[in-house]
Amino acid sequence: MVANRPTGRYSIPHxxxxxxxxxxxxxxxAMAFGIARSxxxxxxxxxxxxxxxxxxxxxxxxxxxxxxxxxSAALAGTVALAGGARQLGLGIAVVIAVLACAVWVxxxxxxxxxxxxxxxxxxxxxxxxxxxxxxxxxxxVGLAAGALVALGRSEPWAALALLGLVSAYEAGDFLxxxxxxxxxxxxxxxxxxxxxxxxxxxxxxxxxxxxxxxVLFSAVAAVSCPLGQLAxxxxxxxxxxxxxxxxxxxxxxxxxxLWLLLVTGVEPVVG
Numbered sequence: 001m002v003a004n005r006p007t008g009r010y011s012i013p014h015x016x017x018x019x020x021x022x023x024x025x026x027x028x029x030a031m032a033f034g035i036a037r038s039x040x041x042x043x044x045x046x047x048x049x050x051x052x053x054x055x056x057x058x059x060x061x062x063x064x065x066x067x068x069x070x071x072s073a074a075l076a077g078t079v080a081l082a083g084g085a086r087q088l089g090l091g092i093a094v095v096i097a098v099l100a101c102a103v104w105v106x107x108x109x110x111x112x113x114x115x116x117x118x119x120x121x122x123x124x125x126x127x128x129x130x131x132x133x134x135x136x137x138x139x140x141v142g143l144a145a146g147a148l149v150a151l152g153r154s155e156p157w158a159a160l161a162l163l164g165l166v167s168a169y170e171a172g173d174f175l176x177x178x179x180x181x182x183x184x185x186x187x188x189x190x191x192x193x194x195x196x197x198x199x200x201x202x203x204x205x206x207x208x209x210x211x212x213x214x215v216l217f218s219a220v221a222a223v224s225c226p227l228g229q230l231a232x233x234x235x236x237x238x239x240x241x242x243x244x245x246x247x248x249x250x251x252x253x254x255x256x257x258l259w260l261l262l263v264t265g266v267e268p269v270v271g
Contacts, residue, residue, distance in 0.1 A: 012183065012229045012250075013240045024174075027248060028167050035152035035159045042152050043084040046145035051077030053245035057137035060241040064133075072137040075101060079142025083149030087264055090146045094139055101134045140235060144228075144249050147256035154264045157206040158217075162259050165201070165221040166251045168193040173229075187226050194222055208263065217259065224255035 027049070034042025054076030058069030075097045082093030152159035172193030177186020198218030205214055232250025233239030 012177075012186075012233060023248075024167070024170065028163065031148070031152075031163055032160060034149075035156050035163065039084055039149065039153050043081050043149045046083065046149050047077045047081040049245055049248055050080035050142045050145040053141040053243065053249055054138045056243040056245050057141070057235050058134070060236050060238075060243055061133050061137055064237055068134070069137075071101065072134055075134070075138035076142040076145075079139060080145035080149065083146030084153065086150050086153050087260065090143070090150050090260075093146065094143060097139055097142065098135055101131055101138070136235060140231065140253055141246060141249050144252040144256045147260040148252060151256065151260045151263060154260075155208055158208060158259065158263045161201050161206065161209070161217070162221065162252075162255060164197050165194050165218060166225060166255060168197040169221070169225040170251055173225075187229075190225065191222055194218070194225065198222070217262070220258060220262070221255050224258055225251045228253035228255055 027045070030045045031042055034040070034045060051073045055069050055073035058072030062069055079090070079093045079097050082089045085093075148159060148162065151162065169190035171190075173186040173190030176189035177183075180186055195218070198214070198221070201209065201218060202211055202214040205211060209217065228251045231253045232246050235246060236243055
């Protein structure tokens with residue numbers, strides 16, 4: 001059941017059926033433990049969620065294209081697991097995923113299984129559509145999950161800070177947005193919750209943050225979370241399509257890669 005189900009292309013529904021809060025707490029606890037104590041745990045958890053997101057997104061798209069949801073799941077999970085090899089491994093995995101997707105489509109595309117809506121297209125056009133869709137459903141969610149894992153291996157405190165900020169945003173957004181009739185109240189509540197955690201980050205200033213960068217990175221997260229939710233809708237044929245694992249990762253789609261780049265790839269930003 002969805003209490004608030006917008007109908008726009010980039011709608012962000014709040015499904016209220018099922019153990020949403022329990023799963024959210026389990027995700028937070030498993031990732032926090034993995035980042036702090038055992039990165040393989042974080043990689044396995046993130047990889048499993050990314051693979052499920054790829055499967056669900058592929059399933060949503062296969063009514064429209066020839067994408068194979070199993071391929072999307074495998075590529076997304078592999079990219080996420082590659083985050084355990086830090087930034088270099090993650091980057092290589094993204095490139096390999098795109099290339100592997102293209103090769104799979106060339107070798108394995110069965111034109112007889114292409115939906116009727118695509119049959120007027122030429123074989124080359126069908127090939128392009130299927131490749132684009134497989135990459136679309138796999139790489140972004142895998143990159144988001146993998147970036148969080150890679151950040152945890154390089155800068156554990158930064159990864160824990162991001163996990164806390166995003167989780168606060170998602171909790172506020174869900175608790176208020178699931179009962180709201182508009183699309184504004186949820187994100188506003190999420191940003192207020194994020195600001196509270198950001199204030200705590202500014203007070204504690206864990207390595208590698210100081211007062212200035214704590215505020216800066218909290219602001220980056222505040223902008224990235226709503227953008228990530230919109231990006232999550234863009235990964236699906238329609239924002240209201242059922243894909244809870246995509247929604248588990250959508251707030252990280254922009255935030256996690258951006259934090260990874262700023263924290264580890266631009267040294268002058270964070271000492």
